[in-house]
Amino acid sequence: MAQLRLNDVTREQIIVVENRSKRPKDYKSYEVVERVSYKESCPFCVGNEEMTPPEVLRIDDPWNVRVVENKFPILNNEGEVTGYHYVVIEGRDHSKNIHEMEVDDFEKVVKAFIEVSRILYQKEGVKYVQVFKNYKKEAGASLEHPHSQIIAINRMPDRIKGLIEMEKQFYEKHGECLTCSKIKDEIINKERIVYLDECFLIFCPYASIFPYEMAVVPIRHRSSLLSLNESDIKALSRVLHFAIKSLIENVGDVAYNMFFEFIKDEVEYHHYQIRICPRISIHAGFELATGFYTNVVSPETAARVLRGQD
Ligand SMILES: [Zn+2]
Ligand SMILES: [Zn+2]
Structure with a gap:
C-alpha cells in the first residue's frame, strides 16, 4: 500500500511503497572494481x-x-x-x-x-x-x-537559502531550532533511530527520498563545523564512520552520496547535519515528470535494517 509523505521543509512529496520481495543483501553495485593498493595510472596514488x-x-x-x-x-x-x-x-x-x-x-x-x-x-x-x-x-x-x-x-544556493528561510520562520514561531525539535521527536518515536548516544543521533528521515537514507546530527545545537575542536572532530568522525559501516555491512557495498550541510557562523536557527543517500534506486521518468519521489524502503524498515535487526 502506497503512502504519501511530505517533507515539511523542502515540500518534496515522497511515495513510500515497500518492495518486500527484495532483501537488503540483494543490493549490489554494478561496478566491478579491481582491488589493488596502487595503480600506475592513478593520479591520487602514492608516488604519482x-x-x-x-x-x-x-x-x-x-x-x-x-x-x-x-x-x-x-x-x-x-x-x-x-x-x-x-x-x-x-x-x-x-x-x-x-x-x-x-x-x-x-x-x-x-x-x-x-x-x-x-x-x-x-x-x-x-x-x-x-x-x-x-x-x-x-x-x-x-x-x-x-x-x-x-x-x-560566490552565491548561496537557492536550496540552502530556502532551507535557512524555513528554519528562521520556525525559530521565530516556536522559539526553538527546527532540527532540535525534530531530534526530540525522533528520540521519543524511536522507530527511525539507527544510532543514539549522548552526542549524536543517526536516523532515517520520515520523508526520505532514497532507500536507507540517513541523517547524522549532533544532539547539542550547532550550526557550523568551523568551530569544532579536536575532540568534537574525533566524535563526529567516529559517528560518521559508524553510519557508513552500518550501510555497507547491512545493505551491501552500494553507491552513496554523502554531503555536509553547515554554514559559516553559529546561529540559533540552523543545525548542521550530514546526509548519506544510498543510490540504489534510480529516479526516472515518473519522478522527473511529476516531482514525486518513490521510495521502496520505508524509513522505519530502513532503520531496523541499518541497526542490524533485519
Ligand atoms: Zn590510486
Ligand atoms: Zn538545533
Whole structure:
C-alpha cells in the first residue's frame, strides 16, 4: 500500500511503497572494481603526486590525506558563478574506502574537510562551501581512488537559502531550532533511530527520498563545523564512520552520496547535519515528470535494517 509523505521543509512529496520481495543483501553495485593498493595510472596514488594540480593542504608527512585543486573544476574565477573546486584524496591506498579504514585515519579526512572549509570561508566572495562525497560510479564518482570534493561558491544556493528561510520562520514561531525539535521527536518515536548516544543521533528521515537514507546530527545545537575542536572532530568522525559501516555491512557495498550541510557562523536557527543517500534506486521518468519521489524502503524498515535487526 502506497503512502504519501511530505517533507515539511523542502515540500518534496515522497511515495513510500515497500518492495518486500527484495532483501537488503540483494543490493549490489554494478561496478566491478579491481582491488589493488596502487595503480600506475592513478593520479591520487602514492608516488604519482606530480600528476595532480597544486596541493592545497596535506595531513602528515609522508602524507595520509591530500587536498588538491580539481583538474576539471566546475567553478573557477571566471564567469557569472565563481568559486573553488578541490579534491580530498582520502588515503594512500587505491582501494581502501572509508568503511575499511580505521576510525583514526578517517578522522584525518574529516579534519581536512574542516580545515579546508575554514580556508575557503576566509576567501573573498565565498558565500557557501559544500563538502561532499560520491562513492562509486552510480553516485557520480569518476575516479576509483577514495576521494571527496569541496566546492566553494560566490552565491548561496537557492536550496540552502530556502532551507535557512524555513528554519528562521520556525525559530521565530516556536522559539526553538527546527532540527532540535525534530531530534526530540525522533528520540521519543524511536522507530527511525539507527544510532543514539549522548552526542549524536543517526536516523532515517520520515520523508526520505532514497532507500536507507540517513541523517547524522549532533544532539547539542550547532550550526557550523568551523568551530569544532579536536575532540568534537574525533566524535563526529567516529559517528560518521559508524553510519557508513552500518550501510555497507547491512545493505551491501552500494553507491552513496554523502554531503555536509553547515554554514559559516553559529546561529540559533540552523543545525548542521550530514546526509548519506544510498543510490540504489534510480529516479526516472515518473519522478522527473511529476516531482514525486518513490521510495521502496520505508524509513522505519530502513532503520531496523541499518541497526542490524533485519
Ligand atoms: Zn590510486
Ligand atoms: Zn538545533
